Amino acid sequence: MWAQRIIRDDPAFFKKLEKQSLSYIWIGCPDNRVPANGIVCLLPGGLFVDRNVANLIRHADFNCPSVIQYALDILGVSNIIVCGHSGCGGEVKLQPREIIRLNR
C-alpha cells in the first residue's frame, strides 16, 4: 500500500534510492510521537537515523558512534541533527550521572 502510493506519486522513487545520497544524520528518541522524516519534511532516503532513548551518547553505547562515523566517512554526510522532544520519558527516568548530552 505505502510503496504503491509512493510509486504513484513518483514512479522513479525507488530507483533513485539505489544510490544512497543524503545530507543529514538524525539522532533522536524512538518515541513514536517523534517521526524524524516527517518533522524535517524529508521522504525516505533523506535521513540516516540513529535512535536511542532520550537521544543520548553513552559511554557504553557503540552503536551511535558507529552510525556517526559511517555517515561521515562513508556516506559523506555533513550535518548532524540531535533532536530532543518535550515529555521524553527516557530523560525523566535516566539518572544524570549516567548520561553525557550532546545538545547542552
Ligand SMILES: [Zn+2]
Ligand atoms: Zn523521548
